[in-house]
Amino acid sequence: MVAVTGPTQGSTQGSTQGPKQARSRVTRRHLLEAAVSCLAEHGWAGSTVSVVAERAGVSRGAAQHHFPTRESLFTAAVEYVAEERSTALRDLFHAGPAARPAVVEALVDLYTGALFRAALQLWVAASNEEQLRPQVTELEARVGRETHRIAVELLGADESVPGVRETVQGLLDMARGLGLANVLTDDTARRARVVAQWSRILDATLG
Amino acid sequence: MVAVTGPTQGSTQGSTQGPKQARSRVTRRHLLEAAVSCLAEHGWAGSTVSVVAERAGVSRGAAQHHFPTRESLFTAAVEYVAEERSTALRDLFHAGPAARPAVVEALVDLYTGALFRAALQLWVAASNEEQLRPQVTELEARVGRETHRIAVELLGADESVPGVRETVQGLLDMARGLGLANVLTDDTARRARVVAQWSRILDATLG
Numbered sequence: 001m002v003a004v005t006g007p008t009q010g011s012t013q014g015s016t017q018g019p020k021q022a023r024s025r026v027t028r029r030h031l032l033e034a035a036v037s038c039l040a041e042h043g044w045a046g047s048t049v050s051v052v053a054e055r056a057g058v059s060r061g062a063a064q065h066h067f068p069t070r071e072s073l074f075t076a077a078v079e080y081v082a083e084e085r086s087t088a089l090r091d092l093f094h095a096g097p098a099a100r101p102a103v104v105e106a107l108v109d110l111y112t113g114a115l116f117r118a119a120l121q122l123w124v125a126a127s128n129e130e131q132l133r134p135q136v137t138e139l140e141a142r143v144g145r146e147t148h149r150i151a152v153e154l155l156g157a158d159e160s161v162p163g164v165r166e167t168v169q170g171l172l173d174m175a176r177g178l179g180l181a182n183v184l185t186d187d188t189a190r191r192a193r194v195v196a197q198w199s200r201i202l203d204a205t206l207g
Numbered sequence: 208m209v210a211v212t213g214p215t216q217g218s219t220q221g222s223t224q225g226p227k228q229a230r231s232r233v234t235r236r237h238l239l240e241a242a243v244s245c246l247a248e249h250g251w252a253g254s255t256v257s258v259v260a261e262r263a264g265v266s267r268g269a270a271q272h273h274f275p276t277r278e279s280l281f282t283a284a285v286e287y288v289a290e291e292r293s294t295a296l297r298d299l300f301h302a303g304p305a306a307r308p309a310v311v312e313a314l315v316d317l318y319t320g321a322l323f324r325a326a327l328q329l330w331v332a333a334s335n336e337e338q339l340r341p342q343v344t345e346l347e348a349r350v351g352r353e354t355h356r357i358a359v360e361l362l363g364a365d366e367s368v369p370g371v372r373e374t375v376q377g378l379l380d381m382a383r384g385l386g387l388a389n390v391l392t393d394d395t396a397r398r399a400r401v402v403a404q405w406s407r408i409l410d411a412t413l414g
Contacts, residue, residue: 043335045252117334120387124331127324127390128250137391166404170381173401177384180327183334184344194380197373201412 028066030056035077036084040117044125049073074122075135081119082143085110089150100206101199103154104171108195110147111179112187120183147172157206167205174198235273237263242284243291247324251332256280281329282342288326289350292317296357307413308406310361311378315402317354318386327390354379364413374412381405 034056038047049070053063067073088110098106110116119140126136151168152159159165178194181187241263245254256277260270274280295317305313317323326347333343358375359366366372385401388394 041335043331046335120331121335123387123390124250124328128248128253128328133391140391163404163407166401167408169397170401170405170408173384173388174377174381175384176387177380177382180330180383180387181380183330184340184347190376194373194377197370198377200370201374201377201408204412205408 024066027056027058027062031058031063031066031073032077032080035073036081036118037114039074039077039121040114043121044074044129047074047121071131074132077118078122078136078139081115081122082139084115085119085143086146088115089147098154100155100203101196103151104199104202105195107147107151107154107172108175108178108191111175112182112191116179117183120180144172155202155206164206167202171198171202231273234263234265234269238265238270238273238280239284239287242280243288243325244321246281246284246328247321250328251281251336254281254328278338281339284325285329285343285346288322288329289346289353291322292326292350293353295322296354305361307362307410308403310358311406311409312402314354314358314361314379315382315385315398318382319389319398323386324390327387351379362409362413371413374409378405378409 031052034052035047038052038055042051047070049063049067050060052073053060056063063073067076122132122136123140126132148168151157151172155168157164157168159168178187178191182191238259241259242254245259245262249258254277256270256274257267259280260267263270270280274283329339329343330347333339355375358364358379362375364371364375366375385394385398389398
Protein backbone atom coordinates (compact mmCIF):
# COMPACT_ATOMS: atom_id res chain seq x y z
CA MET A 1 0.00 0.00 0.00
CA VAL A 2 1.29 3.43 -0.95
CA ALA A 3 0.83 5.90 1.86
CA VAL A 4 0.53 9.42 0.58
CA THR A 5 0.77 11.72 3.54
CA GLY A 6 2.50 14.74 2.05
CA PRO A 7 5.17 16.08 -0.27
CA THR A 8 8.03 15.30 2.17
CA GLN A 9 7.49 11.57 1.98
CA GLY A 10 7.48 11.66 -1.81
CA SER A 11 10.88 13.33 -1.95
CA THR A 12 12.50 10.88 0.48
CA GLN A 13 11.51 7.94 -1.72
CA GLY A 14 13.29 9.30 -4.76
CA SER A 15 12.12 10.77 -8.02
CA THR A 16 11.19 7.42 -9.62
CA GLN A 17 8.25 7.19 -7.22
CA GLY A 18 7.09 10.67 -8.21
CA PRO A 19 4.62 10.07 -11.05
CA LYS A 20 2.98 7.06 -9.34
CA GLN A 21 2.66 8.98 -6.11
CA ALA A 22 1.32 12.02 -7.91
CA ARG A 23 -1.37 9.88 -9.58
CA SER A 24 -2.17 8.28 -6.25
CA ARG A 25 -2.47 11.68 -4.62
CA VAL A 26 -4.78 12.92 -7.36
CA THR A 27 -6.95 9.83 -6.97
CA ARG A 28 -7.05 10.34 -3.22
CA ARG A 29 -8.07 13.98 -3.61
CA HIS A 30 -10.78 13.05 -6.10
CA LEU A 31 -12.13 10.53 -3.60
CA LEU A 32 -12.10 13.06 -0.76
CA GLU A 33 -13.78 15.73 -2.85
CA ALA A 34 -16.39 13.23 -3.99
CA ALA A 35 -16.92 12.15 -0.36
CA VAL A 36 -17.54 15.74 0.71
CA SER A 37 -19.96 16.38 -2.16
CA CYS A 38 -21.69 13.09 -1.48
CA LEU A 39 -22.10 13.89 2.22
CA ALA A 40 -23.39 17.38 1.47
CA GLU A 41 -25.98 16.09 -0.98
CA HIS A 42 -26.99 12.68 0.33
CA GLY A 43 -26.07 12.69 4.01
CA TRP A 44 -24.30 9.98 5.96
CA ALA A 45 -26.90 7.30 5.26
CA GLY A 46 -26.54 7.79 1.50
CA SER A 47 -22.75 7.96 1.54
CA THR A 48 -20.91 4.67 0.98
CA VAL A 49 -17.48 3.90 -0.43
CA SER A 50 -19.09 2.54 -3.62
CA VAL A 51 -21.17 5.66 -4.21
CA VAL A 52 -18.13 7.88 -3.66
CA ALA A 53 -15.89 5.76 -5.91
CA GLU A 54 -18.41 5.94 -8.75
CA ARG A 55 -18.78 9.68 -8.28
CA ALA A 56 -14.98 10.13 -8.31
CA GLY A 57 -14.65 8.03 -11.47
CA VAL A 58 -12.41 5.61 -9.58
CA SER A 59 -12.78 1.83 -9.44
CA ARG A 60 -14.13 0.38 -6.21
CA GLY A 61 -10.84 -1.52 -5.82
CA ALA A 62 -8.79 1.65 -6.11
CA ALA A 63 -11.05 3.38 -3.59
CA GLN A 64 -10.63 0.51 -1.17
CA HIS A 65 -6.88 0.61 -1.70
CA HIS A 66 -6.89 4.17 -0.36
CA PHE A 67 -9.70 3.76 2.18
CA PRO A 68 -10.34 0.16 3.28
CA THR A 69 -13.49 1.11 5.20
CA ARG A 70 -16.34 3.56 4.89
CA GLU A 71 -15.26 5.08 8.16
CA SER A 72 -11.66 5.68 7.11
CA LEU A 73 -12.89 7.41 3.94
CA PHE A 74 -15.21 9.79 5.74
CA THR A 75 -12.81 10.42 8.61
CA ALA A 76 -10.28 11.53 5.99
CA ALA A 77 -13.01 13.56 4.29
CA VAL A 78 -13.71 15.37 7.59
CA GLU A 79 -10.01 16.18 7.74
CA TYR A 80 -10.17 17.38 4.15
CA VAL A 81 -13.16 19.60 4.97
CA ALA A 82 -11.22 21.07 7.86
CA GLU A 83 -8.20 21.79 5.69
CA GLU A 84 -10.34 23.35 3.00
CA ARG A 85 -11.98 25.58 5.58
CA SER A 86 -8.61 26.62 7.01
CA THR A 87 -7.30 27.37 3.54
CA ALA A 88 -10.35 29.49 2.78
CA LEU A 89 -9.81 31.39 6.03
CA ARG A 90 -6.10 31.89 5.39
CA ASP A 91 -6.93 33.21 1.92
CA LEU A 92 -8.68 36.11 3.62
CA PHE A 93 -5.32 37.29 4.89
CA HIS A 94 -3.73 37.54 1.48
CA ALA A 95 -5.80 40.53 0.40
CA GLY A 96 -4.42 42.56 3.34
CA PRO A 97 -6.42 44.51 5.94
CA ALA A 98 -10.15 44.63 5.30
CA ALA A 99 -13.12 46.54 6.73
CA ARG A 100 -14.99 44.69 9.49
CA PRO A 101 -18.24 44.24 7.54
CA ALA A 102 -16.28 42.46 4.81
CA VAL A 103 -14.58 40.26 7.41
CA VAL A 104 -17.89 39.34 9.06
CA GLU A 105 -19.38 38.56 5.65
CA ALA A 106 -16.41 36.35 4.71
CA LEU A 107 -16.56 34.50 8.05
CA VAL A 108 -20.30 33.88 7.65
CA ASP A 109 -19.74 32.71 4.05
CA LEU A 110 -17.61 29.84 5.39
CA TYR A 111 -20.75 28.37 6.91
CA THR A 112 -23.05 28.55 3.90
CA GLY A 113 -21.39 26.38 1.25
CA ALA A 114 -21.01 22.68 0.46
CA LEU A 115 -18.20 22.34 3.01
CA PHE A 116 -20.48 23.39 5.84
CA ARG A 117 -23.24 21.10 4.58
CA ALA A 118 -20.84 18.16 4.56
CA ALA A 119 -19.51 19.04 8.02
CA LEU A 120 -23.08 19.38 9.30
CA GLN A 121 -24.01 15.94 7.96
CA LEU A 122 -20.98 14.42 9.69
CA TRP A 123 -21.66 16.37 12.87
CA VAL A 124 -25.21 15.07 13.06
CA ALA A 125 -24.21 11.54 12.03
CA ALA A 126 -21.51 11.55 14.72
CA SER A 127 -24.15 12.30 17.34
CA ASN A 128 -25.73 8.92 16.51
CA GLU A 129 -22.72 6.88 15.41
CA GLU A 130 -20.33 6.01 18.22
CA GLN A 131 -17.61 5.07 15.72
CA LEU A 132 -17.59 8.55 14.19
CA ARG A 133 -18.10 10.59 17.32
CA PRO A 134 -14.58 10.80 18.81
CA GLN A 135 -12.89 11.82 15.54
CA VAL A 136 -15.55 14.37 14.63
CA THR A 137 -15.64 15.83 18.14
CA GLU A 138 -11.86 16.23 18.22
CA LEU A 139 -11.77 17.68 14.73
CA GLU A 140 -14.57 20.17 15.35
CA ALA A 141 -12.81 21.42 18.48
CA ARG A 142 -9.59 21.87 16.51
CA VAL A 143 -11.32 23.59 13.60
CA GLY A 144 -13.28 25.76 16.05
CA ARG A 145 -10.09 26.95 17.74
CA GLU A 146 -8.43 27.67 14.40
CA THR A 147 -11.48 29.56 13.10
CA HIS A 148 -11.63 31.59 16.31
CA ARG A 149 -7.93 32.45 16.12
CA ILE A 150 -8.24 33.70 12.53
CA ALA A 151 -11.46 35.60 13.30
CA VAL A 152 -9.71 37.44 16.15
CA GLU A 153 -6.86 38.43 13.84
CA LEU A 154 -9.06 39.50 10.92
CA LEU A 155 -11.38 41.51 13.16
CA GLY A 156 -8.48 43.19 14.94
CA ALA A 157 -10.02 42.12 18.25
CA ASP A 158 -8.05 42.61 21.48
CA GLU A 159 -8.79 39.56 23.61
CA SER A 160 -7.05 41.06 26.65
CA VAL A 161 -10.16 43.26 27.00
CA PRO A 162 -12.84 41.48 29.08
CA GLY A 163 -15.74 40.21 26.98
CA VAL A 164 -13.97 40.42 23.64
CA ARG A 165 -13.28 36.68 23.49
CA GLU A 166 -16.96 35.90 24.08
CA THR A 167 -17.99 38.56 21.57
CA VAL A 168 -16.00 36.83 18.82
CA GLN A 169 -17.24 33.39 19.93
CA GLY A 170 -20.86 34.58 19.78
CA LEU A 171 -20.29 35.95 16.29
CA LEU A 172 -19.03 32.53 15.11
CA ASP A 173 -22.00 30.83 16.82
CA MET A 174 -24.27 33.19 14.88
CA ALA A 175 -22.43 32.34 11.66
CA ARG A 176 -23.03 28.63 12.39
CA GLY A 177 -26.72 29.33 13.02
CA LEU A 178 -26.95 31.29 9.78
CA GLY A 179 -25.39 28.32 8.00
CA LEU A 180 -28.02 26.04 9.47
CA ALA A 181 -30.79 28.40 8.36
CA ASN A 182 -29.48 28.08 4.80
CA VAL A 183 -29.63 24.28 4.60
CA LEU A 184 -33.25 23.85 3.50
CA THR A 185 -33.87 27.19 1.81
CA ASP A 186 -31.89 29.96 0.14
CA ASP A 187 -31.55 32.39 3.05
CA THR A 188 -29.23 34.82 1.21
CA ALA A 189 -31.38 37.96 1.35
CA ARG A 190 -32.34 37.70 5.02
CA ARG A 191 -28.78 36.72 5.95
CA ALA A 192 -27.34 39.82 4.25
CA ARG A 193 -29.58 42.08 6.36
CA VAL A 194 -28.72 40.25 9.60
CA VAL A 195 -24.99 40.33 8.82
CA ALA A 196 -25.10 44.07 7.99
CA GLN A 197 -26.84 44.87 11.27
CA TRP A 198 -24.61 42.67 13.43
CA SER A 199 -21.49 44.05 11.73
CA ARG A 200 -22.57 47.49 12.95
CA ILE A 201 -23.18 46.13 16.46
CA LEU A 202 -19.83 44.32 16.46
CA ASP A 203 -18.01 47.42 15.26
CA ALA A 204 -19.56 49.50 18.05
CA THR A 205 -18.70 46.80 20.62
CA LEU A 206 -15.10 46.16 19.55
CA GLY A 207 -14.40 49.87 19.04
CA MET B 208 -60.13 4.65 11.61
CA VAL B 209 -60.59 7.04 14.51
CA ALA B 210 -59.24 10.46 13.67
CA VAL B 211 -58.10 12.26 16.78
CA THR B 212 -57.48 15.84 15.81
CA GLY B 213 -58.51 17.70 18.93
CA PRO B 214 -61.00 17.99 21.80
CA THR B 215 -63.71 19.58 19.63
CA GLN B 216 -64.15 16.52 17.49
CA GLY B 217 -64.47 14.31 20.55
CA SER B 218 -67.32 16.37 21.95
CA THR B 219 -69.27 16.34 18.67
CA GLN B 220 -69.23 12.55 18.60
CA GLY B 221 -70.93 12.23 22.00
CA SER B 222 -69.71 11.20 25.42
CA THR B 223 -69.74 7.43 24.69
CA GLN B 224 -66.73 7.98 22.40
CA GLY B 225 -64.85 9.78 25.17
CA PRO B 226 -62.87 7.02 26.90
CA LYS B 227 -61.89 5.35 23.63
CA GLN B 228 -60.83 8.65 22.12
CA ALA B 229 -58.94 9.57 25.28
CA ARG B 230 -57.01 6.28 25.12
CA SER B 231 -56.35 6.81 21.44
CA ARG B 232 -55.06 10.30 22.12
CA VAL B 233 -52.75 9.06 24.87
CA THR B 234 -51.39 6.36 22.55
CA ARG B 235 -50.86 8.94 19.83
CA ARG B 236 -49.00 11.23 22.22
CA HIS B 237 -46.82 8.37 23.45
CA LEU B 238 -45.93 7.56 19.86
CA LEU B 239 -45.08 11.19 19.07
CA GLU B 240 -42.96 11.58 22.19
CA ALA B 241 -41.18 8.32 21.40
CA ALA B 242 -40.63 9.49 17.82
CA VAL B 243 -39.03 12.72 19.03
CA SER B 244 -36.77 10.90 21.52
CA CYS B 245 -35.86 8.34 18.89
CA LEU B 246 -34.96 11.02 16.36
CA ALA B 247 -32.89 12.93 18.91
CA GLU B 248 -30.96 9.82 19.91
CA HIS B 249 -30.72 7.73 16.76
CA GLY B 250 -31.29 10.15 13.90
CA TRP B 251 -33.50 9.68 10.87
CA ALA B 252 -31.73 6.54 9.63
CA GLY B 253 -32.29 4.79 12.97
CA SER B 254 -35.89 5.92 13.35
CA THR B 255 -38.53 3.55 12.00
CA VAL B 256 -42.18 2.99 12.95
CA SER B 257 -41.24 -0.35 14.57
CA VAL B 258 -38.50 1.17 16.72
CA VAL B 259 -40.82 3.98 17.84
CA ALA B 260 -43.72 1.58 18.57
CA GLU B 261 -41.47 -0.58 20.74
CA ARG B 262 -40.15 2.47 22.57
CA ALA B 263 -43.69 3.77 23.16
CA GLY B 264 -44.84 0.37 24.48
CA VAL B 265 -47.41 0.19 21.70
CA SER B 266 -48.00 -2.72 19.31
CA ARG B 267 -46.80 -2.25 15.76
CA GLY B 268 -50.40 -2.65 14.60
CA ALA B 269 -51.62 0.12 16.88
CA ALA B 270 -48.79 2.37 15.71
CA GLN B 271 -49.69 1.72 12.08
CA HIS B 272 -53.34 2.44 12.87
CA HIS B 273 -52.31 5.94 13.92
CA PHE B 274 -49.49 6.40 11.41
CA PRO B 275 -49.69 4.15 8.33
CA THR B 276 -46.25 5.20 7.12
CA ARG B 277 -42.90 6.18 8.59
CA GLU B 278 -43.27 9.54 6.94
CA SER B 279 -46.67 10.28 8.45
CA LEU B 280 -45.33 9.42 11.91
CA PHE B 281 -42.34 11.72 11.68
CA THR B 282 -44.24 14.50 9.94
CA ALA B 283 -46.62 14.47 12.91
CA ALA B 284 -43.63 14.32 15.26
CA VAL B 285 -42.21 17.46 13.62
CA GLU B 286 -45.56 19.12 14.28
CA TYR B 287 -45.40 17.90 17.86
CA VAL B 288 -41.88 19.31 18.27
CA ALA B 289 -43.12 22.64 16.99
CA GLU B 290 -46.06 22.68 19.41
CA GLU B 291 -43.82 21.74 22.32
CA ARG B 292 -41.44 24.55 21.45
CA SER B 293 -44.30 27.05 21.17
CA THR B 294 -45.67 25.90 24.53
CA ALA B 295 -42.25 26.30 26.13
CA LEU B 296 -42.00 29.80 24.69
CA ARG B 297 -45.51 30.75 25.80
CA ASP B 298 -44.68 29.51 29.30
CA LEU B 299 -42.10 32.28 29.50
CA PHE B 300 -44.93 34.81 29.44
CA HIS B 301 -46.70 33.38 32.46
CA ALA B 302 -44.04 34.50 34.90
CA GLY B 303 -44.58 38.14 33.86
CA PRO B 304 -41.91 40.63 32.74
CA ALA B 305 -38.34 39.38 33.05
CA ALA B 306 -34.89 40.94 32.78
CA ARG B 307 -33.31 40.69 29.32
CA PRO B 308 -30.45 38.37 30.33
CA ALA B 309 -33.03 35.89 31.65
CA VAL B 310 -35.02 36.18 28.41
CA VAL B 311 -31.91 35.60 26.27
CA GLU B 312 -30.98 32.61 28.41
CA ALA B 313 -34.47 31.12 28.09
CA LEU B 314 -34.51 31.65 24.32
CA VAL B 315 -31.12 29.97 23.97
CA ASP B 316 -32.27 27.10 26.19
CA LEU B 317 -34.93 26.25 23.61
CA TYR B 318 -32.13 25.21 21.25
CA THR B 319 -30.16 22.99 23.56
CA GLY B 320 -32.55 20.21 24.56
CA ALA B 321 -33.94 17.01 23.05
CA LEU B 322 -36.51 18.96 21.02
CA PHE B 323 -33.77 20.85 19.20
CA ARG B 324 -31.82 17.65 18.64
CA ALA B 325 -34.87 16.00 17.10
CA ALA B 326 -35.62 19.05 14.97
CA LEU B 327 -31.99 19.16 13.84
CA GLN B 328 -32.08 15.50 12.80
CA LEU B 329 -35.24 16.13 10.79
CA TRP B 330 -33.82 19.32 9.33
CA VAL B 331 -30.72 17.53 8.11
CA ALA B 332 -32.67 14.48 6.92
CA ALA B 333 -35.04 16.76 5.02
CA SER B 334 -32.08 18.21 3.14
CA ASN B 335 -31.47 14.74 1.68
CA GLU B 336 -34.98 13.29 1.57
CA GLU B 337 -37.25 14.89 -0.98
CA GLN B 338 -40.34 13.38 0.69
CA LEU B 339 -39.61 15.15 3.98
CA ARG B 340 -38.35 18.43 2.63
CA PRO B 341 -41.56 20.39 1.86
CA GLN B 342 -43.21 19.67 5.22
CA VAL B 343 -40.08 20.38 7.24
CA THR B 344 -39.31 23.56 5.29
CA GLU B 345 -42.85 24.88 5.78
CA LEU B 346 -42.87 23.94 9.43
CA GLU B 347 -39.48 25.49 10.19
CA ALA B 348 -40.59 28.75 8.55
CA ARG B 349 -43.74 28.76 10.67
CA VAL B 350 -41.87 27.91 13.89
CA GLY B 351 -39.23 30.50 13.04
CA ARG B 352 -41.84 33.25 12.65
CA GLU B 353 -43.55 32.24 15.90
CA THR B 354 -40.24 32.15 17.79
CA HIS B 355 -39.30 35.55 16.41
CA ARG B 356 -42.67 37.03 17.38
CA ILE B 357 -42.35 35.79 20.97
CA ALA B 358 -38.70 36.89 21.20
CA VAL B 359 -39.67 40.43 20.15
CA GLU B 360 -42.37 40.55 22.84
CA LEU B 361 -40.22 39.08 25.62
CA LEU B 362 -37.28 41.35 24.82
CA GLY B 363 -39.51 44.42 24.63
CA ALA B 364 -38.01 45.18 21.21
CA ASP B 365 -39.51 47.95 19.07
CA GLU B 366 -39.38 46.68 15.49
CA SER B 367 -40.41 50.06 14.09
CA VAL B 368 -36.83 51.16 14.84
CA PRO B 369 -34.51 50.36 11.90
CA GLY B 370 -32.21 47.41 12.60
CA VAL B 371 -34.16 46.02 15.56
CA ARG B 372 -35.80 43.26 13.53
CA GLU B 373 -32.41 42.09 12.27
CA THR B 374 -30.95 42.37 15.77
CA VAL B 375 -33.52 39.92 17.11
CA GLN B 376 -33.12 37.63 14.08
CA GLY B 377 -29.35 37.54 14.60
CA LEU B 378 -29.85 36.65 18.26
CA LEU B 379 -32.02 33.67 17.29
CA ASP B 380 -29.45 32.63 14.67
CA MET B 381 -26.85 32.73 17.42
CA ALA B 382 -29.09 30.63 19.65
CA ARG B 383 -29.39 28.06 16.84
CA GLY B 384 -25.62 28.03 16.43
CA LEU B 385 -25.16 27.56 20.17
CA GLY B 386 -27.58 24.63 19.98
CA LEU B 387 -25.52 23.07 17.21
CA ALA B 388 -22.33 23.51 19.27
CA ASN B 389 -23.99 21.51 22.04
CA VAL B 390 -24.83 18.45 19.94
CA LEU B 391 -21.54 16.53 20.28
CA THR B 392 -20.24 17.94 23.56
CA ASP B 393 -21.59 19.59 26.70
CA ASP B 394 -21.03 23.24 25.82
CA THR B 395 -22.81 24.62 28.93
CA ALA B 396 -19.91 26.55 30.49
CA ARG B 397 -18.75 28.28 27.30
CA ARG B 398 -22.35 28.98 26.27
CA ALA B 399 -23.09 30.73 29.60
CA ARG B 400 -20.19 33.13 29.06
CA VAL B 401 -21.19 33.88 25.46
CA VAL B 402 -24.83 34.42 26.44
CA ALA B 403 -23.85 36.77 29.30
CA GLN B 404 -21.69 38.88 27.01
CA TRP B 405 -24.21 39.06 24.18
CA SER B 406 -27.01 39.88 26.61
CA ARG B 407 -25.02 42.96 27.58
CA ILE B 408 -24.45 43.85 23.92
CA LEU B 409 -28.14 43.30 23.12
CA ASP B 410 -29.21 45.44 26.07
CA ALA B 411 -26.95 48.29 24.92
CA THR B 412 -28.24 47.93 21.33
CA LEU B 413 -31.97 47.75 22.10
CA GLY B 414 -31.75 50.47 24.76
